[in-house]
Amino acid sequence: MPIEIRRAAVADAETVLMLLLELAAYQDQQQYVQSTVADWRRFLGREDVIVLLAEVDGEPAGYVSSLRRPYLWVGGDQLALDDLYVRDQYRDGGVGRQLMLALAREALPDRLPIAWGLQLENTAGYRFYERLGARLVTKTAASWSPDVYAGLLDQDG
Template identity: 30%
Template sequence: MNNGPKDLEVNIRSTDETDIPLIMRFIKELADFEKLSDTVVATEEDLKRSLFGERPYAEAVIAEIDGSPAGFMIFFHNFTAYVGKPGIYIEGIYVDPAYRGSGVGEALMKYCAGIAKERGCGTMNWCVLDWNPARKFYERLGAKPESDWVVYTLDEKGISELVESKNDRTT
């Protein structure tokens, strides 16, 4: 982790369609950092449709320092049944290595927390790989790891197989 200059003014801004190439670049850099580059199948057209289409499914924001992109966050609403309120799920947060330690990550998290509070959300959630040093950062912000829950994922193939399967599966 680099220790960039502290106390730089971080500007967080909403995105529009002109930001799609930058968002795609940050997604690829995040995947590279997480050693998951081979899983990136998203295209700029996918992002255009999902972030800015007729029914946007997620929101993205860009963090800038002196007008230069320093990081990004993608998030969407979920619902927390036990709380009875919407929540925000952070799908991706990434800070360019040149700006790590400069307050960019904290600014992104505070921005998202502000949105959650403004929208009456009861939770903010995200997943972090167990080896990621950012875990210490999140815990310093007051987040707690959920050790009792296991995350499950169905990929596109698994979704199709489930839809097309007969009702012969047992639990």
């Protein structure tokens, strides 16, 4: 199956959000998605937001999203991979690999490292990334919601 990869444009906002919602449902995390089509139109208009869409026969097959941001330890930038998602019917057909290679092509001119997080229970993901030659390091991700830290600030005066 021929896979076409292209950078998502502002006009693709609805498709990108649809794929993101599918990913969230797949991970049983749809309750955390708050972004809207309007948000995605704004994101896709930014140079530092890179979303690559995979299409097979004109149908969306998956996407990879990343954000170019400073990497303070190296004194330069990195691509922070946010999501890699391939729709179920296109898995094991090379779509994920092609998306990752397309992201690498985006990073190569400036020799940007690409970094991402991975859930520990995602054993298929671990195998996939290892086949690409990625170095996998166990690290716990933490998040601090505004509701929680605002409450602490209120208590602290």
